[in-house]
Amino acid sequence: MDSKTVEALVSVGDRYVGRAPAFVADRPWWSEIEATTAYLDRLLGVPTVVLRLVHADEAERGHGGRVVYHVQAAADPRPGVLDPTPLPEWPDIVTPHPLRATWAEVDGPHRLATWAQSIIGPAEPTQVKTWNLSCLLRFSTPDGGAWAKATSRFLGVDADVIQHVHQYDATLAPGVLGVDLANRWSLLQHAPGIDCWEPDPETLRDVVSRWVAVQASLAADADQLGTPRLLPQDVAGEITAVLDGDVRRQLPAADLDRARRLVDALPGLLAALEAAGLPITLVHGDFHPGNWRSDGTTRRIVDWADSYLGHPATDVDRLCNYLPETKQELARATWTAAWKQHLPGSSPERALPPIAVLTHLLGAITYQRFLDNVEPDERIYHEHDPATEIRAATGAAARLGLLDPAR
Known part of the structure; x- marks a missing residue:
């Protein structure tokens, strides 16, 4: 199975604005969403991020089948592209959950991107991955690029671990540009090759x-x-x-x-x-x-x-x-x-x-x-x-x- 069918429930902030027509994304893994946001950016005419998985048909665990995401748009989409029919279950979807990942909250990816940009400058982020373990953003920069990553409270923090590794082998892991232990954020240099x-x-x-x-x-x-x-x-x-x-x-x-x-x-x-x-x-x-x-x-x-x-x-x-x-x-x-x-x-x-x-x-x-x-x-x-x-x-x-x- 080399694709997944995506349904996007779109909000501006936490305000529901409609459901996008189902489409096929060429990356089957549910956590890999670069192709999904690229399609939605074009369709809606505004930047988007995937906050979290709302539902998946378990055709094959972790990939393929039909997936439903909560997608946050940066502003109101162009008219006529979304089905604005009210969604009765929307309050349940946006109600905070004590185990929700920080990047799955409204504005979560934006907070990670803003922190990274405070270190590397005004590079545009591309959301590559999001799921219950991490959120990964890629930045194109003049010196080869950077990656911002947020991890769950029950995992390690990449940059923190890498700093320990670098004490004994400075090139065995990517360079560290920034770390925020409280938020479990890492900013790493791109590893070429x-x-x-x-x-x-x-x-x-x-x-x-x-x-x-x-x-x-x-x-x-x-x-x-x-x-x-x-x-x-x-x-x-x-x-x-x-x-x-x-x-x-x-x-x-x-x-x-x-x-x-x-x-x-x-x-x-x-x-x-x-x-x-x-x-x-x-x-x-x-x-x-x-x-x-x-x-x-x-x-x-x-x-x-x-x-x-x-x-x-x-x-x-x-x-x-x-x-x-x-x-x-x-x-x-x-x-x-x-x-x-x-x-x-x-x-x-x-x-x-x-x-x-x-x-x-x-x-x-x-x-x-x-x-x-x-x-x-x-x-x-x-x-x-x-x-x-x-x-x-x-x-x-x-x-x-x-x-x-x-x-």
């Missing part, structure tokens, strides 16, 4: 080894990081709480039983992980090659909002899930050698089998945190993710012989 979805061996070796060097250096001061915690010793308690929640109604009884038996097996898994001798440190959290940028000379890691304090093996496990088998071994070998270089006496390879299970349990916990902290209309992005991750965890555990696959 292309996304490294198909990294060559040199890129793999370079990014993985440099990232391990930073993680090893940061470990001593990890407690100073203002990022969420996903610590191995907390997994049993947190995953038990997940299993006692909505997941209990989503998983068949057999799957739920396997998951609870996996919780019973966690002490052994954690002991195996501990035997690797690796420290708790900063974890990127979404360490796949699509979040690497290369201009042929410098390679940078982007999108740091999912960072957390945890076990570093989760990053290499995440990476290998995005690589063809022919490159997975190179990634693991590079990662293992780098940790042995920076932490002589460690046995990083011993972390790889248990982390293949624990990464999925950490994923279930993370997605449940998302669901617990976003407003009801936007739960659809992640509604079934905890259950999916728990099934993946029990599957990985069965492959390691920790669970009887027949039960």
Whole structure:
């Protein structure tokens, strides 16, 4: 599915002015809205921003199908392009919700743009992405461009995390132009080049080894990081709480039983992980090659909002899930050698089998945190993710012989 059908409920401020005719946007992901606002700007004759998702038909989770957005126009649109029929549910749509993201509020993206412009000057913003985790604006500037990003209260702040990374590798992440911790806003320099979805061996070796060097250096001061915690010793308690929640109604009884038996097996898994001798440190959290940028000379890691304090093996496990088998071994070998270089006496390879299970349990916990902290209309992005991750965890555990696959 390579498109989505968009319906826009348009307001000026919080005053409803009408519904735009449905149209097809060529970017299927619900969170990617650059094509949507570009179309609406032309149609309405005024600048627009998408505030939030009001409804989505779950044709495929996260993309495609019919989506309904609340769109804010900068001024009254040209006459005759909107259906002004009153919308009975409009008061419910604009009524504040305690879990609403700040950028999903009326004038939210404008506040982010105004802050960024106070730093870089009067560059025009283009809204690229908005959903329950972040809002992303792009600015064209004479020196290569900039990105303003707002993140949710339960995520990290990109610029804050990057400033810690820069202490040990000044070019491993984009430059920081500004940060507002209270509002969770970041302003970053554009990272030139292309996304490294198909990294060559040199890129793999370079990014993985440099990232391990930073993680090893940061470990001593990890407690100073203002990022969420996903610590191995907390997994049993947190995953038990997940299993006692909505997941209990989503998983068949057999799957739920396997998951609870996996919780019973966690002490052994954690002991195996501990035997690797690796420290708790900063974890990127979404360490796949699509979040690497290369201009042929410098390679940078982007999108740091999912960072957390945890076990570093989760990053290499995440990476290998995005690589063809022919490159997975190179990634693991590079990662293992780098940790042995920076932490002589460690046995990083011993972390790889248990982390293949624990990464999925950490994923279930993370997605449940998302669901617990976003407003009801936007739960659809992640509604079934905890259950999916728990099934993946029990599957990985069965492959390691920790669970009887027949039960």
